[in-house]
Amino acid sequence: MATVDIRAVTKAYGSTPVIHGVDIDIHDGEFVVLVGPSGCGKSTLLRMIAGLENISGGEIRIGNRVVNEVPPKERDIAMVFQNYALYPHMTVGANMGFSLKLRKAPKAEIDARVNRAAGILGLSHLLDRFPRQLSGGQRQRVAMGRAIVRDPQVFLFDEPLSNLDAKLRVQMRTEIKELHQRLKTTTVYVTHDQIEAMTMADKIVVMHDGVVEQIGAPLDLYDQPANQFVAGFIGSPSMNFIKGKVQVNGTAAFVTPSGAKFPLDRVPEGAVGKDAIYGLRPEHVRIDPQGVPVEIVVVEPTGSEILAIVRVGEQEIACLFRERLSLAPGETIHISPQPGMTHLFDAVSGQRL
Amino acid sequence: MADIAAHQASHSSFRSWLSRVGQGRHLLGLLFLLPAAVFLLLFLTYPLGLGVWLGFTDTRIGREGVFIGLENYQSLFDDSVFLLSVFNTILYTVGASILKFALGLWLALLLNQNLPFKSFFRAIVLLPWVVPTVLSAIAFWWIFDAQFSVISWALIKLGLIDHNINFLGDTTNARASVIAANVWRGIPFVAISLLAGLQTIPQSLHEAATLDGATGWQRFRYITLPMLSPIIAVVMTFSVLFTFTDFQLIYVLTRGGPLNATHLMATLSFQRAIPGGQLGEGAAIAVAMIPFLLSAILFSYFGLQRRKWQQGGGD
Numbered sequence: 001m002a003t004v005d006i007r008a009v010t011k012a013y014g015s016t017p018v019i020h021g022v023d024i025d026i027h028d029g030e031f032v033v034l035v036g037p038s039g040c041g042k043s044t045l046l047r048m049i050a051g052l053e054n055i056s057g058g059e060i061r062i063g064n065r066v067v068n069e070v071p072p073k074e075r076d077i078a079m080v081f082q083n084y085a086l087y088p089h090m091t092v093g094a095n096m097g098f099s100l101k102l103r104k105a106p107k108a109e110i111d112a113r114v115n116r117a118a119g120i121l122g123l124s125h126l127l128d129r130f131p132r133q134l135s136g137g138q139r140q141r142v143a144m145g146r147a148i149v150r151d152p153q154v155f156l157f158d159e160p161l162s163n164l165d166a167k168l169r170v171q172m173r174t175e176i177k178e179l180h181q182r183l184k185t186t187t188v189y190v191t192h193d194q195i196e197a198m199t200m201a202d203k204i205v206v207m208h209d210g211v212v213e214q215i216g217a218p219l220d221l222y223d224q225p226a227n228q229f230v231a232g233f234i235g236s237p238s239m240n241f242i243k244g245k246v247q248v249n250g251t252a253a254f255v256t257p258s259g260a261k262f263p264l265d266r267v268p269e270g271a272v273g274k275d276a277i278y279g280l281r282p283e284h285v286r287i288d289p290q291g292v293p294v295e296i297v298v299v300e301p302t303g304s305e306i307l308a309i310v311r312v313g314e315q316e317i318a319c320l321f322r323e324r325l326s327l328a329p330g331e332t333i334h335i336s337p338q339p340g341m342t343h344l345f346d347a348v349s350g351q352r353l
Numbered sequence: 354m355a356d357i358a359a360h361q362a363s364h365s366s367f368r369s370w371l372s373r374v375g376q377g378r379h380l381l382g383l384l385f386l387l388p389a390a391v392f393l394l395l396f397l398t399y400p401l402g403l404g405v406w407l408g409f410t411d412t413r414i415g416r417e418g419v420f421i422g423l424e425n426y427q428s429l430f431d432d433s434v435f436l437l438s439v440f441n442t443i444l445y446t447v448g449a450s451i452l453k454f455a456l457g458l459w460l461a462l463l464l465n466q467n468l469p470f471k472s473f474f475r476a477i478v479l480l481p482w483v484v485p486t487v488l489s490a491i492a493f494w495w496i497f498d499a500q501f502s503v504i505s506w507a508l509i510k511l512g513l514i515d516h517n518i519n520f521l522g523d524t525t526n527a528r529a530s531v532i533a534a535n536v537w538r539g540i541p542f543v544a545i546s547l548l549a550g551l552q553t554i555p556q557s558l559h560e561a562a563t564l565d566g567a568t569g570w571q572r573f574r575y576i577t578l579p580m581l582s583p584i585i586a587v588v589m590t591f592s593v594l595f596t597f598t599d600f601q602l603i604y605v606l607t608r609g610g611p612l613n614a615t616h617l618m619a620t621l622s623f624q625r626a627i628p629g630g631q632l633g634e635g636a637a638i639a640v641a642m643i644p645f646l647l648s649a650i651l652f653s654y655f656g657l658q659r660r661k662w663q664q665g666g667g668d
Contacts, residue, residue, distance in 0.1 A: 052560050073566035085557035089579040098575070099565035146565075 002063030002076075002153040002186055003028050004049060009058035011044055011210075018044055019210045021058065026203075029184045031177075035197040036207035036233070042190045043158055045207070049188060050079050050156050063153055078147035079156040083163065084139045086131040086146075093118075093127035096145045117148040120179070137168045144179065155180075157189040161196065173199055194234050198222070206230050228350035231279050231343060237307065240317045242278040243347070246271045254278045254344070258313025260292045265342050268353040276353060279343030282307065282320040291336030299327045310335070407636035414630040425637035434613050435638060438621040442645075444528065445617060446596045449535045453592055454585075456536065457543025462573075464544065465551045475548070482541035490605035493534040497521050497606065521607055524614035531615050534602050539595065543588055550584035551577070590653035594646060618642050 004026040011019040019041040026032045034042040047053040049060055051072030060067055067075050078099075086095050094101075096117060097110040105113075118124045121141045131139055140160060147155055157176070161169045177200050180187055191197055197204050198218045206213040206221065206229070214226040218234075225231035231239045244256040252267040254276070262278055294310035294317065301307075306321045310333070319335060327333065344353040373380075408425055412418030429435045464475055481489060496503055497520035505517040520530045554577060562572045600619040603609065609616035609624065616624075618638055626635020 050560075050564060052563070072563050077564065079561070079564050081557045081561060083555065083557055085555065085561035087558060087561075087576065098562075102566045102571060102575075146561075150565075 003061075004154055004186060004188065005059075005061040006045070006049075007059040007061070009045070009048065009060060010056050011041070011048060011053065012056045017056075017210065019048075019056075022207075022210075022212050024205055024212065024215065026186060026188065029186055031180050031187045031189065031200060031202045032205060033189045033191060033197040033201035033203075034205045034207060035191055035194055036213075038192060039209075040207040041210040042192075042207050046079075046156055046158055046188060046190045049154070050077055051075050076153045077156055078150045078152040078154075079158065080140075080143045080147055080160045082159040084131075084143040084160075086139060086142055088131050091128050091130055092123060092134070092142050092145075095131070095142055096127075096149045098146070099150050113149050113151075114145075117145045120148065120182070121145050121175075136164050137172060140164060140172055141175075144176070148179075148183065153186065155185050155187040157187065159191055160189075161191070162193075169196075176200065195236060198234065204234075206233060208233075224352070225279075225343065226352055228277060228279070228345045231345070231352075235281055237282050237318050237320065239343070240280045240282065241345075242280065242312075242315055242317065244276065244278060245273060246276055246344070248272050254342075256313055256315060258315075260294075260312045262292060262337060262342070263339075264344070265340055268344060271344065271353050275347035277345040277347055277350070279345055280317070280337050281341065282318040284338045284341035285317070285319040285321075285335050286338055287321070287323075287325065287333060288336035289334050291334040293332050293334050296327055296329050296331045296333060299329060404636045405640055407633050408640040409637075410633045412632040412636075414627075414632060418633050421633070425634050426641070429634070429637060429641065434616065435621065437613050438609075438616045438618050438638075439641075441528070441613075441615060442597060442617045442619075442642075445532060445535070445599070445615075446593055448532045449539065449596050450589060450593050452532070452536045453539045453543050453596075454589055457540050457588075458547055458585075460540065460544040461547035461551055462577075464548050475545070478544055479541050481538050482545075486538065486601040487605055489538055490534065490602045493530075493537075493602075494606055497530050497534075522611055524612055527607055527611055527615050531603055531606055534606060535596060535599060538602065539592060542595075543592055546588040547581065547584060550581050550588075554580050586653045590650060593649045597646060597649070598642065 004024075006022055006024040006026075009019060009022045010017065022041075022045060024032070034045060036042050044053060048055050049062075051067065051070065055068050062075055062077070087098065090098065093114050097114045100110045100113060114127070115124065118127055121144060123138070123141055123145055126134065126138060126142075131142065134142065140163075143160070160176070161172050164172060173196060176189075180200075189196075189200065201218055203215065204218055204221055205215050208229050213233075214221060214230045216224075221230060221234045225234060225239075228241065232241070242254070242256060242262070244254050244262075246264065246267060247253060247255045248267065252264045252272075253261040254264055255261050256278075262280070292312060294312045296308055297311050297316065298309040299306060300309075304322075306323075306325060306327065308319045308321065308327055310317050310319055317335075345351065346353055407418070409420055409422060410418035411421050411424070460478065464471070464478065468474060495501065499517060499519055499522055502517060502520060504520075505514070508514045508518070509516075519526060521527045558576055558580075559572055562576050567575065598619050599617060600623065603615055603617055603620045604623070607615045609620045618641065622635045622638035622642075624635075625631045625638060629635070
């Protein structure tokens, strides 16, 4: 177990920079998820921690040791790959014990550690099989077993669940989280799926175009997104962004070009009269007879909730209702945001106001 | 009128026959197979059968033979030239195949790296394979010439030796020389096939092995080599078959000399059958190659190719 410190790390392929000065502190035993859309540099950053990619600038420390020039095998890390990267010509047991065999560990010790890991993951009856003969979920577990057997300082996961079907993904998510609670090994986990990030992480790092947009606990990111990108990325369905201006006419309100008035929780300094973006999560919209009149465009019931797309002026707003409302397209309803659940962003910079 | 009606009747019966054939899957299938089957029978099965039959006769050029049973084979067993040619063929095949495998694999590993001008080098490597065998054999003939050899010349100029090497006149030198020429010609096939095999090994396996602590040699030993083994089996089987039946290089370079030291079974078979006129005996020598070739195929099929981990899912 160890801390991982990433200091001003940059990465460039030739003259093309892909990571622009990233700083992340990862505490001992923490489960950190790097999340972001494709091409944001999260996998590259993980591979730099692993030592599979050179570090163009800055410093990565694992347990207070600068590892920039340390070869991968001496970093004492274990990685689970997206495609599992199991050795197809070795049995499950040999796959898991391969690193120990290379270290010339005694046979008895290899067997003991492989059996222990297989026990944890429920693979004991599969040790003599070849990867080809396993299901996707079993292969995933073998890949984790290979990491566990080594008892490394840090686990690295590179989109480990993206090759699994939706149901299995939820199940493995729970298993990985349980595993972390049991082993308490520092973990860095890369995914593009914000649900995975929210459910598993102690700390989420949201990346976008090679920069860190925000670092924080899952609920902090949900409640206090630092900018419009994080606000739109975290949460499903994603946050509504409504264009308009902050106006103070008696009471402060956010006014859209069509004249609809949304209440503000607070009026940020210097925001009055300027163009801004009003952020409102679909689940924070409620029916309110005194609210803003909107026209229903589409209704999508899912059983547990109803997603309604409504129109105010030219802008569409997604609303998520827990109640079984009878809504029909073309109808007009009145909505208002739950107090304390609105966000305001600068229209130009996208930063939180 | 009756004529036209009859014509129409025959026309329609032909059409109904066509449509029956068209609908019967088996009949139509056989019909499509026919051209290929005729070619195979005419150009492969018939010559092979004829060759085997000739081996049991005393046919000479210009004279029908009679069946003489195993007489040809019995005399071959006492024929020191034939036995020498068997030894030569095995030496030639084993020596050349080992060298082709080692050098071909090495070349494939080099070409699999991220070299500058990678595709250029890959194209260059194919050259010896593309050049007609007889042309390259003639080139080697000059390279190995007793008086004008470029190798001798270069070594003399470098001061390493003081007289020309007798490449094709000395038995040991001649064997080494023809093996070298065969290796040069055979490497591209091995190298390019193994390169194709190397590229099917996912990069992530190497990365996983690197993280597991494998050195470069260990990655080769535990990842590359086992994953390449099915392709190695196929490539080397083909290479052994090509080498064992080689004729052109030897015929151009040495014609089997000196003192029959480079006579292979194929060249001896030709020499006895065509210039020597003993068709029966030549055919017997050719037939004697079949057991060797079959055992090479069976060895690769059972020994190397079938691996449990390659077989599909299920228990």
